[in-house]
Amino acid sequence: MTNVVDPMATTPPKHHNLANEALAEARAEFVERNPKSLAAHQYAAKYLPGGNTRTSIFASPFPLAIQRAWDARVVDLDGHEYVDALGEYTAGLLGHSNETVMEAVRGALDDGISFGGTNAYEARFAEIIVNRYPSIERVRFTNSGTEANLMAIVAARRATGKSTVLVFDGAYHGGVLNFPFGQPADENVPFHFVRAPYNDMDGTRALLEEHRDTLAAVILEPMLGAGGGIVAETSFLQMLRDFTESAGAALIFDEIQTSRLAPNGIQGEVNVIPDITTIGKYHAGGMSFGAFGGKASIMEAFNPNNAAHMSHAGTFNNNTLTMRAGIAAMSKVVTEEAIHALNAKGNRLRARLTDAIRKHDVDAAVTGRGSIMTVHFGSKTVATAADAAHGDSTMRELFYLHMLQQGVWIARRGMMAMSIPVSEQDLDVIVSTADSFFAEWGKAGAQPARA
Numbered sequence: 001m002t003n004v005v006d007p008m009a010t011t012p013p014k015h016h017n018l019a020n021e022a023l024a025e026a027r028a029e030f031v032e033r034n035p036k037s038l039a040a041h042q043y044a045a046k047y048l049p050g051g052n053t054r055t056s057i058f059a060s061p062f063p064l065a066i067q068r069a070w071d072a073r074v075v076d077l078d079g080h081e082y083v084d085a086l087g088e089y090t091a092g093l094l095g096h097s098n099e100t101v102m103e104a105v106r107g108a109l110d111d112g113i114s115f116g117g118t119n120a121y122e123a124r125f126a127e128i129i130v131n132r133y134p135s136i137e138r139v140r141f142t143n144s145g146t147e148a149n150l151m152a153i154v155a156a157r158r159a160t161g162k163s164t165v166l167v168f169d170g171a172y173h174g175g176v177l178n179f180p181f182g183q184p185a186d187e188n189v190p191f192h193f194v195r196a197p198y199n200d201m202d203g204t205r206a207l208l209e210e211h212r213d214t215l216a217a218v219i220l221e222p223m224l225g226a227g228g229g230i231v232a233e234t235s236f237l238q239m240l241r242d243f244t245e246s247a248g249a250a251l252i253f254d255e256i257q258t259s260r261l262a263p264n265g266i267q268g269e270v271n272v273i274p275d276i277t278t279i280g281k282y283h284a285g286g287m288s289f290g291a292f293g294g295k296a297s298i299m300e301a302f303n304p305n306n307a308a309h310m311s312h313a314g315t316f317n318n319n320t321l322t323m324r325a326g327i328a329a330m331s332k333v334v335t336e337e338a339i340h341a342l343n344a345k346g347n348r349l350r351a352r353l354t355d356a357i358r359k360h361d362v363d364a365a366v367t368g369r370g371s372i373m374t375v376h377f378g379s380k381t382v383a384t385a386a387d388a389a390h391g392d393s394t395m396r397e398l399f400y401l402h403m404l405q406q407g408v409w410i411a412r413r414g415m416m417a418m419s420i421p422v423s424e425q426d427l428d429v430i431v432s433t434a435d436s437f438f439a440e441w442g443k444a445g446a447q448p449a450r451a
């Protein structure tokens with residue numbers, strides 16, 4: 001029997017009577033307000049373990065069941081409408097009903113699906129991806145980011161003939177590549193992983209030296225996503241680049257979230273070019289997607305013309321819904337201008353939330369970069385993966401329930417990701433809703449008894 005470790009695992013709540021009482025009240029209100037979601041959860045629990053088939057969206061007492069969505073709006077089964085500040089954990093960059101994507105998907109459906117053959121779209125989508133990311137000379141498609149990272153590691157092992165993979169504590173690379181800070185994860189694939197401290201030059205260098213001779217790859221997110229929005233220092237990325245080059249190991253950037261933070265990904269922004277890159281999430285406009293790509297010499301291992309090639313099969317790797325949606329999304333919607341505008345919007349929101357936190361003197365902080373951010377509680381500074389992991393989970397859940405109650409859809413872990421259709425008025429709603437929470441719980445607030 002394996003233990004499933006929630007990638008968004010919480011730390012034990014601090015003893016804070018008022019917060020605990022408020023949380024009990026907020027949960028009771030949540031139950032009262034959402035009878036249809038509760039019924040949906042009870043029905044689901046008969047057939048799915050815990051009523052759940054995607055651990056990251058599990059929430060107790062039960063998650064809201066979403067009925068429909070458009071632009072930057074979602075509506076739950078009980079008919080409550082929310083401003084979508086979650087953006088499907090970064091995959092919903094285009095919103096829920098982008099007409100260009102919808103048209104592409106309709107076009108794909110009209111031509112029939114599941115051809116069982118090569119089609120006219122995969123090469124065009126590949127061209128767009130290769131032109132976008134400096135490290136990608138050849139690419140292969142998968143159906144998820146998890147698969148993309150698995151294949152990237154497999155490619156690195158083949159290219160180097162070695163097997164150790166250096167990962168970072170607090171990293172998340174997929175369902176079976178999960179490294180929650182300070183915790184084991186029994187569900188992980190049995191590669192030989194060594195965990196290093198993110199952004200810690202000396203600690204990481206020592207481990208790199210120790211494993212130099214067996215090191216196949218270093219894989220990292222240029223900003224820890226599920227790990228709390230901790231941005232990698234450019235000097236840290238450069239150190240990893242220099243070391244892997246000198247040790248004959250592959251550097252893998254998991255840009256599944258961070259690719260959206262600059263037109264050519266973080267690699268293009270900071271000019272540290274990995275050997276292999278993985279992408280996923282929003283690239284196919286909301287259809288299932290993942291891809292791994294890199295140096296042609298490394299990707300050649302998957303060329304079926306070579307006798308010694310490795311197989312990378314996958315029934316839906318080139319499915320036309322994903323391919324056509326992806327071509328439309330990445331060539332027409334997710335342009336350089338759109339990326340700049342989206343990240344500027346995120347920066348404005350982060351600054352306004354940070355101001356509100358300061359104004360009300362709350363022990364909280366907002367991490368992240370551009371359009372992706374996480375609100376943390378329990379400390380005014382969150383600089384490391386350890387800081388992010390050791391937040392106040394009671395306050396975090398209270399904040400989550402407050403935002404939902406007031407009509408703003410965010411992740412339970414305090415994460416938000418802006419999407420293209422989020423308007424300035426939506427930003428005002430997000431800020432004022434968060435502000436009312438900070439006012440209630442801040443030391444400078446209207447109810448100091450709660451501070």
Ligand SMILES: Cc1ncc(COP(=O)(O)O)c(C=O)c1O
Nearest residue numbers: 144145146172173174225256257
């Ligand atoms: C950085 C990162 N890598 C990999 C994954 C896994 O992608 P998928 O959920 O498509 O398997 C995620 C998903 O949250 C992610 O954020």
